[in-house]
Amino acid sequence: MHSRHACNLVVTLIGVVGLAGQPVWPAAPASVRILILTGASDPSHNWQQTSAMLERILGAARRFTVRRLEEPRGITAATLEGYDAVIVNYNGPRWGSETEAALEAFVASGKGLVSFHGVSYGPFLGTEQRGSGWSYDPQAAWPAWRRLLGAFWPPQNIGHSIPHAFRVRLVDRDHPVTRGMPPEFTFSDELYHKLELEPGVRVLGVAFSDQAWRGTGRDEPVFWAGSFGKGRTFHTTLGHDEAAMYQPGFATLMARAVEWAAMGTVTLEGWLDLARRAADPVRVLVVTGGHAYPSAFYSLFEGYDDLVWAHAATEQEAFRPNLKDRWDVLVFHDMREDLGLEARASLRAFVEAGKGVVSIHHAIVDFTSWPWWYEEVIGGKYFTKPQAGRPASTFKEGVDLVVRPVAEMRSHPVLRGVFPLVVNDEAYKGMWHSPRIQVLMETDHPLNDRPVVYIGPGGGGRAIYIQLGHSEGTLHHPGYRRLVRNAILWAAGRLPDRRQPR
Ligand SMILES: [Zn+2]
Ligand SMILES: [Zn+2]
The missing domain is CATH 3.40.50.880 (Class I glutamine amidotransferase (GATase) domain)
Incomplete structure (x- = not known):
């Protein structure tokens, strides 16, 4: 207790009450095992923050068991054994041939690979930032990575609009990832542009890149699904930081994509709102x-x-x-x-x-x-x-x-x-x-x-x-x-x- 004369502070605060509601997704019968490979990002991104948000999203989906590995260099096929899908949230030095071959074999055997945003470029594709520009050395690239990512970003094309709110339109809703999702939603983020998609990828969502926000004046693909051997791959250019990832559009899409990549089907339903109680x-x-x-x-x-x-x-x-x-x-x-x-x-x-x-x-x-x-x-x-x-x-x-x-x-x-x-x-x-x-x-x-x-x-x-x-x-x-x-x-x-x- 303080002396009484100091006791008359009355704090008025508007009560904070969360929305009570049903859990968005039911408890899963079996857990899907996910490994996040992270530990490096380019200077514009923060892998600690985004990996934590990934874990929060997957936790809210109540469907996944998630592990995080912050030093992927040197891991082997034995490390990946037992997982259903890997999420790559890493933009840094190559992992070495044994590790890279292990991930290729893992995906090709029928497993899943999901990546997003800041993984759209970097040393895996042979691109590296040099001052304000980008260098490209095809000899330095991981040859299979383009197919795993489903895209290549030519160094002269790397860029995005000024962050703004745009409409994401689902142009293919026959895919397990997008089936049942709303046809479009508003999203605030950087809008990456001028990526070159690999042949065979299936574009699921696009957004119009407005020149008023230094965009290209055309639709840009924002997420797509692909295949690698018997495996499934998914990449989205969305998800700059935890604020972008917090949005229900991203959380829902990511949880669905991870389940699809891991299992080939999606059981999750509804809209994943992280604010929901x-x-x-x-x-x-x-x-x-x-x-x-x-x-x-x-x-x-x-x-x-x-x-x-x-x-x-x-x-x-x-x-x-x-x-x-x-x-x-x-x-x-x-x-x-x-x-x-x-x-x-x-x-x-x-x-x-x-x-x-x-x-x-x-x-x-x-x-x-x-x-x-x-x-x-x-x-x-x-x-x-x-x-x-x-x-x-x-x-x-x-x-x-x-x-x-x-x-x-x-x-x-x-x-x-x-x-x-x-x-x-x-x-x-x-x-x-x-x-x-x-x-x-x-x-x-x-x-x-x-x-x-x-x-x-x-x-x-x-x-x-x-x-x-x-x-x-x-x-x-x-x-x-x-x-x-x-x-x-x-x-x-x-x-x-x-x-x-x-
Ligand atoms: Zn006291
Ligand atoms: Zn970014």
Whole structure:
């Protein structure tokens, strides 16, 4: 806690609520095994970023097992064994004859190869950037690469429009990759131009290259499918960076292309929207107000597709009627000693409906004038002033604390994956604790009471208090974040207790 005069910052933030919806694609019966070969890109592109985005796209498709190899030079046929398709996200030095022959044999045997954007040129084709121009040395090229890519980009043609939004038109929707996709979509990216396609490739999508954006004034192919021996190849010129790849048009196309290249068929359906949440996410209302806190606090709720949250900073916003119909878990990070009667009724109905409460840090000061709250729900109380013969509780910021799981509670679901936390945070001492709390984590620091994380009586629902959470260092600590996430899921009834009954 800070001194009270510093406590009147009221943060108003529009709640961030993701779109709840059905998963776009069903869980797959079998996993398709994909290897990303990456580790180099030309200076205009960032292979780390784009490889991570590829993995995110393929993960969202729920169909693939993905591995990434960042040093392809020197790999052999044995490395590729067991994969269904390889994605090349690499633009750098040649891999050497054994590795290149291994990839050719892999694809020719009936497997898949997918590549995109920054792989459209480079040393594999014998082209290299020299200052502002391009050199071409056919002797330096990987002979089979043109056929694997399905194209050659003559050095004098290498270029693209100014990044802008254009329409991608699917000109062939009889191919497994494009079948069932919308006939066109708007896309923002660089638009590569003047590539020379290899004979036999099947152009699936084009985009008009507008001269107003320094384009060619004609349709340019933007993705195509080809073959190599018994294998399948796919290349798209789209996907400059993670922002381009994030777009549903790219994500959908890439996931479908990878499945087709790997298996020869596409089972994926619908539009792959990376912003889409999992079905039935936990709905969390975060209640603040009455005390300042680092904005890093909000990051505790971000990055999970099974959780949607909104934020309320005032009593009026937070404790509306029908709270229990709108939310699964209330996270308290506010500091209000009192609460109006209507708000009390709404909150009590929420708790008694069996819902979840996660109280964090200074929220232990909440509703100290409402015994039902601290006795029946939380099971703890911080005394801001001496009361009934008890001295006021104390606080001290910046204390090095070791907070460890209580031995016999180590297998509690809230502590799953949580080790002792060594943090610099705020110590509280001299609080009241109900004999009915179940302590999950504790400390023996002299400036702190022993219980630090505990499950309260619950009042008919599930309540957990987590004292830590004052400092940025704690809020960013992955172990703390796991604890908070577990607590939210547990409070929502989503973390089954798999402990053996004693
Ligand atoms: Zn604090
Ligand atoms: Zn680019």
